Amino acid sequence: xxxxxxxxxxxxxxxxxxxxxxxxxxxxxxxxxxxxxxxxxxxxxxxxxxxxxxxxxxxxxxxxxxxxxxxxxxxxxxxxxxxxxxxxxxxxxxxxxxxxxxxxxxxxxxxxxxxxxxxxxxxxxxxxxxxxxxxxxxxxxxxxxxxxxxxxxxxxxxxxxxxxxxxxxxxxxxxxxxxxxxxxxxxxxxxxxxxxxxxxxxxxxxxxxxxxxxxxxxxxxxxxxxxxxxxxxxxxxxxxxxxxxxxxxxxxxxxxxxxxxxxxxxxxxxxxxxxxxxxxxxxxxxxxxxxxxxxxxxxxxxxxxxxxxxxxxxxxxxxxxxxxxxxxxxxxxxxxxxxxxxxxxxxxxxxxxxx
Ligand code: DP6
Numbered sequence: 001x002x003x004x005x006x007x008x009x010x011x012x013x014x015x016x017x018x019x020x021x022x023x024x025x026x027x028x029x030x031x032x033x034x035x036x037x038x039x040x041x042x043x044x045x046x047x048x049x050x051x052x053x054x055x056x057x058x059x060x061x062x063x064x065x066x067x068x069x070x071x072x073x074x075x076x077x078x079x080x081x082x083x084x085x086x087x088x089x090x091x092x093x094x095x096x097x098x099x100x101x102x103x104x105x106x107x108x109x110x111x112x113x114x115x116x117x118x119x120x121x122x123x124x125x126x127x128x129x130x131x132x133x134x135x136x137x138x139x140x141x142x143x144x145x146x147x148x149x150x151x152x153x154x155x156x157x158x159x160x161x162x163x164x165x166x167x168x169x170x171x172x173x174x175x176x177x178x179x180x181x182x183x184x185x186x187x188x189x190x191x192x193x194x195x196x197x198x199x200x201x202x203x204x205x206x207x208x209x210x211x212x213x214x215x216x217x218x219x220x221x222x223x224x225x226x227x228x229x230x231x232x233x234x235x236x237x238x239x240x241x242x243x244x245x246x247x248x249x250x251x252x253x254x255x256x257x258x259x260x261x262x263x264x265x266x267x268x269x270x271x272x273x274x275x276x277x278x279x280x281x282x283x284x285x286x287x288x289x290x291x292x293x294x295x296x297x298x299x300x301x302x303x304x305x306x307x308x309x310x311x312x313x314x315x316x317x318x319x320x321x322x323x324x325x326x327x328x329x330x331x332x333x334x335x336x337x338x339x340x341x342x343x344x345x346x347x348x349x350x351x352x353x354x355x
Contacts, residue, residue, distance in 0.1 A: 009138035013131035129156030130163035254302030
């Protein structure tokens, strides 16, 4: 094989939307969270990152990333941490089997596309870093399980560790200083509760004002309410949520989802200076959910908001008409909307090419 050989692997990773939010780091270097979190992985047919990783001795100019058609930074500490971890694992394989090509020493080229707005509070970094970790692991032919890849993706972006699994996924905060137990696991496959649906209201596709990364550390440093959230609110929400999923209890799932979103945004408001991610349209969406539930006489919909104004509404398939129908009247105020199912299994396709 000559030095012109190009090795390549392509993969996709889904978006996940947390129902118990990650907000706060206890170690900013290793990206270790102050609390566990839990999310639902959405269908890749609707929201996903598609990433191709390639490497070649013929590549010049070092590592590079093309994100949605534009050159993006790869020198950041988080991307570097992912590259370093993946290269170290490949180098170990190469040391054990000298006949393997020395991919770990070659420059990496990544090309990634999202089919949804980047950095608008739609978990783009989650899908992005999950796809990055898996694409490079496939390229390097690493025998890495989703749990192991979640350890690597976590260092790129915390929420990314949850996008390595389909269905209902927990990120266990762990307690080791080196972060080796801070990874994701699957609470239940999508087939356990396949009726779950998510309606995404794109209130604004603009890039968010305060990034999650800096926003959460301002909260950690200045909010008194946050201490209460990590000490008792989140542990309780995690326990109730896991039980609600096990029992397919939508009313309990919905209440925790809404309360946890409210608790997270309350700690943002309690940050000094305060951080506001939701806007008037977001608040109108909350009122609309309350009205839909009141009209139905039971809980049929649950809202949640990440670090941006876009609403995600969880509901069950049988209540589609009641929920989606009721949102038509506020849809005039939003940029777009999308209904999504839950992703059953994160899928991957890898091709190693020599040419
Ligand atoms: C509000 O995972 O984007 O979406 O680890 O700094 O990259 P970094 O943060 P990020 O934070 C996501 C915060 C959230 C809640 C969640 O997804 O759990």
